[in-house]
Amino acid sequence: MTSATGDEDERTRSVASFRRRTQRMTGHRVVETKEKIMREVVIPEAITIQELANRMSERAVDVIRLLMKQGEMKKINDVIDGDTAQLIVEELGHTAKRVSEADVEEGLFGEADIDDHLEPRPPVVTIMGHVDHGKTSLLDAIRKANVVSGEAGGITQHIGAYQVTSPLGGKITFIDTPGHAAFTAMRARGAKVTDIVVLVVAADDGVMPQTVEAINHAAAAKVPMIVAINKVDKPDAKPERVRTELLQYNVQVESMGGETLEIEVSAKQHTNLDKLLEAIQLQAEILNLQANPERPAEGTVIEAKLDRGRGPVATVLVQRGTLKVGDIVVAGAEWGRVRALISDVGANMPEAGPSVPVEVLGFNGTPEAGDRVAVVENEARAREITEYRERQKRENAAVRLSTGRGSLADMMAAVKAGTGARELPLVVKADVQGSVEAIIGALDKVGNDEVKARVIHSGVGGITESDITLAEASGAAVIGFNVRAHKEAREAAERTGTEIRYYNIIYNLVDDVKGVLSGLLAPTLREEFLGNAQILEVFNISKVGKVAGCRVTDGHVERGANVRLIRDNVVIHEGKLSTLKRFKDEVKEVQVGQECGMAFENYQDMRAGDVIECYRVEEIKRTL
Template identity: 65%
Template sequence: MSDSDGKKPLGLRGSGPRPGQVKQSFSHGRTKSVVVETKRKRVIVPKAGAGKGRGGGVHASDPSKRPAGISDVEMDRRMKALKLAKANEAEEARKREADDLKRQEDRARRRAEIDAKEREETERKERALKKIADEEQKKRDEVEARKKVEAEKKAASAPRPAAAAPARPATPADAEAVAARPAGVARKMDRQPEQPRRDNKSPRNKATPSDGRRSGKLTLNQALGGAGGRHRSLASMKRKQERARQKAMGTQEREKVVRDVQLPEAIVVQELANRMAERVADVVKELMKMGMMVTQNQAIDADTAELIIEEFGHKVVRVSDADVEDVIHSVKDDDADLVARPPVITIMGHVDHGKTSLLDAIRHTKVVTGEAGGITQHIGAYQVTTDGGALLSFLDTPGHAAFTSMRARGAQVTDIVVLVVAADDAVMPQTIEAIHHAKAANVPMIVAINKCDKPDADPMKVRTDLLQHEVIVEQMSGEVQDVEVSAATGQGLDKLLEAIALQSEILELKANPKRAASGAVIEAQLDVGRGPVATVLVQNGTLRRGDIFVVGEQWGKVRALIDDQGNRIDSAGPSVPVEVLGLNGTPEAGDVLNVVDTEAQAREIAEYREHAAKEKRALAGAATTLDQLLAKAKADESVSELPILVKADVQGSAEAIAQAMEKIGNDEVRVRLLHSGVGAITESDVGLAEASGAPVIGFNVRANAAARSSANQKGVEIRYYSVIYDLVDDVKAAASGLLSAEVRENFIGYATIKDVFKVTGIGKVAGCLVTEGIARRSAGVRLLRDNVVIHEGTLKTLKRFKDEVKEVQSGQECGMAFENYEDIRAGDVIEIFEREEFERSL
């Protein structure tokens, strides 16, 4: 399209994109040329010679030269805006230039600071190097000076012909000079030649012979290394002489000693090195070569240790951890060494049948009066000398049901069991249990029918009742001896002792008193003043003061031996009960005491037994499979626990209480024994009880002052008991409080739905007829359909006609609506019931 005036058509060539190339630079000297297009902004510039109108605008005075529809005012406004835009662009360009200049100045300043720091660091390093070089030069100068002085001394100390007369000046001038010196200076200079000869003998002198040998006597000055410099010690000189002697004799390499190294299942690196007699560093180095980065205090397995032992050229002897007990030798006694020993008699029977009273009558003592509640709660050991001179060892066991383990322990260490049965009470549960213990231990039994002095005594009934338990006495044509006795009057006691003596003669009891002692712990306790104390019945050998022994998980050295009368003795032979002091801890009742040779053996055996016991307890209490773990967690959630903490006076009582606590409870409630120990209640016991919310039970022990104060502050309850009956009853009552109340349902009525209505605001309402009993608003309801319970809940409303009522009698109609349930139909039956709670007890 062309213009009619011959003008060129309008185009965008002046403002369109222009092609060009830009060269990009990258790291490592790489470059790249890129084709780009630049766009220029279109600027309207007035033509040369154009007229100017108002305000100086282009085409302001020539309307024919301006674009159509633009007035003079609009044109002026546009020109002003163009000028303002140009001014803003110029201002922004100036600001950019100023910012660039400022950034360049900052970079230059930072660069100057960095250069200054680098120069300062370089200068500092140069100064340090120069200082080091100066010091080294100074040392070299000192060494040179010292060498020069020593050379001068060597030259001065060269041997000269001995003169018979004092040295005189060689020339007249020298003689005048000597005469002119003061007298003291002259004497000093005269003696000067002799001093280097004395210094020549010093071991520090470089002029000594090259073989290092000393000539002449060793003076104190020579030993101390002269007046100046470092002084050599006498040990250093001896080492030097030894090295010289070995060098002269010729070095002979010692032959390597091959050892048999005992290797357990795991061993510490240091212990392995000690057993091989090698350096620990060498063993660690060999392990590092095998890829094991270990220290000397770390343990390694047996296979790795075997490789190390073979690498060092020793022999491996595999042993088990249980081999530590091999030091307890089972000595086979020679018949010539065996001598007769007193019999050990255990008195057993039901509670309150007179066991301790009978023993008191034999011993002429009153032990029973000192027992709390008149019952024996500890196992006692006594020795009795009869009128005939025979020595008997008696063990008195408790008869209460909680002391089952004590009776079993007494039967295991005994030779003869005396079964005490009251003539007025006959055979009772603990009597039967004692019979079972005696049969299990395979020991002979003597039946003592006690309380024969009472009017209602019936010894024949006792003999007849014993037949039911396969105990046939001599009067019933059996082999078991029976004696009618009375602890109150002393009737039959001599016959009982005769029966015991006869039975011991039949058994022919002998032991070897010359071997290392072994025995059984009858009872153990923690005495405040004496520490752990164990009542031990020596079964073989002789236990002496100073013997080192191991008993269960404890060990010790016999510090003192105390007999049943409270007297200190030096030794205890077979069948002698003694109290042993000197243990490092309280052993378990029933543990075996063995005497060993050294403390190291005793400690090693005790540590092994303790470790084995811990592993056994961990395995017993851990669930091995996932099903067992889930079942245990579920059982723990469903069972309520009553935690308690028990401290008793002796180990046997603590054990009996623990067994009694295990029997308390059912599927819902159980007693959890947090800790049971021997000794007074301490502050740590109170802390454990507070953390677990448990009471502390003290059986024949009391809390110390610190524990009482801590218990008052923390609100921990401490209960004291001296009779095991009361303890068990109180714990049982406390556990009963954790039982959920028993809920019983009483059915009070039935109703039949006749029709169902829909009521606005309530929902579906059943029109019912009460067929039996009473319908109550507060009672629970069940909806039965075809005699199947489909809903159980409560009533939302109970109406009689249009009134809300509390109850509706039988034979009346009513309206019922269920809470949150509307699936009711005609013909359904509503069962109305009430719940009643009853307290339960164990």
């Protein structure tokens, strides 16, 4: 345009001038400042900087700047703890609301029931007592079944739950607990879910260690106890002795002026079983046991196992509410949809009410015995809860492992000092969770400061190839309790030379492990004094060195034995004899009063008048 008009001297407005004019024109306008919105920010136990900034609607850069002021150099994807996040939120003017991960479990176990909804429920009775006092036989007699024949060595190694009808017409749920000392945890669980304890004491044996333990469990659980004095049909039965022995443990039976009911029974002769059931029923009526069946079910896992045909199977005792087929249940770190409910006699049930023991099929994994069971509204909630619990379990296991083993430096220091305990690594597999727990508990008690058994992996079900791989990597032995190895696992064990040992009685398992640990113990060294000899003269013989001419003053000396050279009652050398001669002949030993020639291995500084002490070192095997 300029060249077209031909007026070269005409001035045009510059860009800067145009900007200044625009600014002057808009200067009188009021610029609206956006009001900052204060938010309530939910803070979990750990959160990333990006997520925290998003929740506050702030820039992540500002959050990082605040952290830098506090001396922390962080990136946008770094995780900060809840306390730091709370400081940042409050610094930027927002309000913080702290939540815990454990909040996912809130409301899982429902509120207390209203009295109007409560209905009478059958009592849950736990049978306790010492091993081989006839607990299972008594239950068999009551159930008219035969549980004992299926147990190895006639010893109950599992926990079972059964329901029977009493002569008065009501139902009674029985929990049978093993009597062996290793099953303390299982018996403790039996007492936890129970209303009444039946303490079985053999009339011919009296009060034994596990009987005392059962009394303590019942006292801890604050439940009433009924004493069943069993085996009264035996010729050497002394029921009165049982009554007096119980007095030592603050158990005063009715016949001796106390409040504890006692009934003399015989499981073999079926004597007074009706009386026992009636006593239980009457005790239950006094307790006035009630539960609300019209609510989501809650209960406890009494036992859990992995069945090859049916998958994970949990024996659940429903404590309140009604468990139905199709319910979504959570137990510990496992969840599942109930596919089937099976009663103690093997019949399918559509639902199970309070105090009913059932086998539940449908869990995605084997829950642990003692886990509480609850019905949840949907799969998402079930997953959320089990994921949280699984994470907790992993973290606890990691902490336990780190504290158990210590750092590498600690381990090296312990080895140098000779204080590190020698460990026997084991992989334990059993048929049910209760047995796994009992075996681990028993093995923890075996050993001392020098040697101990360490279970590096345990589980329910058959021995798999991955168990063998783990055992090979850690140099462990594999123990199968009432389970067998799969074909692939057997082949892998043969290939790698990994030992698999099978057991069906816990006593044998513990004894074998004890034997192996005893072999790991360093033997005790004991000195046995043989004799003394006095050096009379020292001879210098070419090609041989110095030889001491001695007389044996005490005991005898042997060639190859350990010797000490003593000068002025001070030991100046310890070693072995290389030469022992009488005249010119090499001899094995020289008796007291005889003279001989002696030479030491790699030592020449001998003088007339020195005393040579001869001794033998014996190794004595130690046992646990």
